[in-house]
Structures are given as C-alpha cells and as structure tokens.
Amino acid sequence: MQSILEIDSVMKSFDGRRILSDIYLKCETGDILGMLGRNGSGKSTLLKILFGAMKGDHKFIRIDGEIYDKPFKTPGLVCYLPQHNFLLGHLSVITTVDLYLEGMGVDTFLDDELLGKLRDNKINSLSGGESRYLEIKLLLSMPSKFVLLDEPFNGVAPVMIEQLKTMIVQHSTTKGIILTDHDYNNVLDVANKYCLVYDGGIKHIETKNDLVKWQYLKLNSLD
Template sequence: MPDLFEIDSVIKTFGVNQVLTDIYLKCETGDILGLLGRNGSGKTTFLRILFGTMPAERNFIRINGTMNNFPYKTKNEFCYLPQHGFLPGHLHVGKVVELYLGKASIETFLRGTILAHLRKNRVSDLSGGELRYLEIKLLLSTDSKFILLDEPFTGISPILVQTIKALILEASKTKGIILTDHDYRNVFDVANRYCLIYDGGLKERMDKTELVRWGYVSGSNI
C-alpha cells in the first residue's frame, strides 16, 4: 500500500494579502506532482508550509492518516530542496555524502556521475549545475517518503536537466515527489499529475489547454 500525505484547509496571508485560500492537496508514493503558477502565486510558500517550516493561519497535514503539521521534524518523512543552495560551502563533496547517506555509500553515490572526480572538492568550488545535481541526488537518495523540489531545473544545462529528470523518475518508484519549475514543459516531461495555483486556490488535473485558459501560458507557447 502506498504512503499518503494530505494537506487541507490551507490559508496563508501576508499583511492584507491572502496568498493561499483553503487549499487541499494529496500525494502518494509513486506520484510526481507538478505544481505550477506564476511568479508570486505562492508556490514556494505552499511548499514551505507543506514541509512545516512556514506557519500558516490554518492548515492540517496528515501522513498516512496521522496529523503532523511539522513533517521536517519526523525522520524519513519529507525532504525539501529550496530554490537556493543549502549545503555548507566549506565541506568536501565526499563528506556531504557521508553525512547524508553514510560513509559506505560515497563510492556508489559518486560513481559514473559528474561528481565522480570531485569527491575532495569543497561544495563552494562546485559550479551551479554541479551543486544543484548534488543536492537533488542527495535528497532523492535518502529514505524520505516525500520529496519537495522547488525549481530543480533552474540555471542548469539542458543535458543535466535530462539527467535530473531521469533521477526523479527513478526515485518516484518508491517516493512521492512534488516539484515546481518556471518552464512548464520540464514539469510535463516528468509529472503524472499537475495542478495550478491561481488566485489563491488550487486547480488540479491541468492539461496544456487549461494552462492557456487560466492565463498561465499563451496559446502560441503550447
């Protein structure tokens, strides 16, 4: 039986602006859920509420039916990739892998990847693409049931985008994954479910035609 998390009744305001209004969403292991929305629509805010690190005026999170509004505090439940790098720059790549996955996993993790020759390099010496790849591969390699990826494809080369898509697809066999990206085509390439944050609400089961209808893309872009 797949693991399931649900979040409902989400309300979030900033000052007088209500960004999220009574949102409900569920995700099972095996799902890759694409979360779409314009800049400022609340995608990152929603992911942080899901993770439990941003308070909301109201929200209820259930994991396999059990209430848990702070998933990040529970081992092997959630991992979150923020838009900006989160790994300490002074650590060597091999040490980072050891801390996340254990010393015995270093060779297997690095073998055959763009990081294979960078084991002794500091995180701060990695290129933007190398760092993003390391972060994503680390999170997808953990035992966490659910992975939240905030713009995993931003600022990386097309070849590396394809490599990361393959990692996501493989990881989804045992995990539930929610991801955002400004280029909806990347999302449609990997996701098996889609939803759009629009005017504070969540519209599910989006297809490309509906993205035009709700003003997310123009008809000439699909």
C-alpha cells in the same frame, strides 16, 4: 504499501494580503505532482508550509492519516529542496555525501559521471548547477517517503537537466515527489499529475488546454 500525503485547508497571508486560501493537495508514493503557477502565486510558500518550515495561518498536514504540524521533525517523512543552496560550502563533496548517507553507499553514490570528478572538491568551488545536481541526488537518496523540489532545474545545464529528470522518475517508484519549475515544459516532461496555483487556490490540470483556460499559457504557446 503506498503512502499518502495530504495538506488541507491551507491559508496564508502576508501584510494583510491573502496568498493561499483553502488549499487542498494530495500526493501518493509513485506520483510526481508538477505544481505550476506564475511568480508570486504562492508555490514556494505552499511547499515551505508543507515541509513545516513556515507557519500557515491555518493548515492540516496528514501523512498516512496521521496529522503533523512540522513533518520535517519526524525522520523518514519529507525532505525539501529550497530555491537557495543549502550545503555547507567548506566541506568536500565526499565528506558531505558521507554525512548525509551516514557512511552507507558513498562510493556507489559517487560512481557518477559528474560527481566522480568532483568528489574531493569543496562545495563552495562547485558551479550553481553542479551544486544543485548534488543536492537533488542527495535528497532523492534519503529514506523520506516524500520529496519537495522547489525549482530543481534552475541554473542547471541542459545535459544535467535531462539526467535529473531521469533520476527523479526513477526515484518516484518508491517516493511521492512534488516539484515546481519556472519552465513549464520541464514540469510537463517529468510529472504524471499536474496542478496550478491560481488566485490563491489549486486548479487540477488534465491537459495543456487547461493551462490556457486558467490564463497560465497563451493559446499560441501550445504549438
């Protein structure tokens, strides 16, 4: 059965400056919603509010029609990839995976060209890209209905980016995924729906020409 996540009437200000104003966003399981916007437009702020890690001045969050103030407190609803690394550095890769998966399917999870070589390494010995890859694969493997990915491809080598894109698309068959990235091409490659955070609001994007219309791209960047 398809699940629906909605966030409505979001408002957020910092130091008297309105960042988000009357935002409405909807994501269904089976969707990858690509969220675009210039630096400082409020993308990360919106994801934090949606996850429940940041308080909005005003907001309604609904999942399958039920209202939640902090969705992360309810198991199986939403998980979130922040821009910073969040895994505990002193633990090994295999211990970390075992903790997150609660001992189920650890060997299958680590049967991976990259992670198989790193299973006994400490998290703090991994490169930024390796750590990011592990974090994303862990979150996608969790039973949550929705996954929020803030800059998932940042600092990741091109070959791993392609692997992550494939992984994200595969998991979108059972999850709803909202992601951002500073490289709009990565977002356009993987998402099936798009929106732009612009001037505190949300603009729904159908084609690249819409990104020119809302001044996110220049006309010559469409070539």
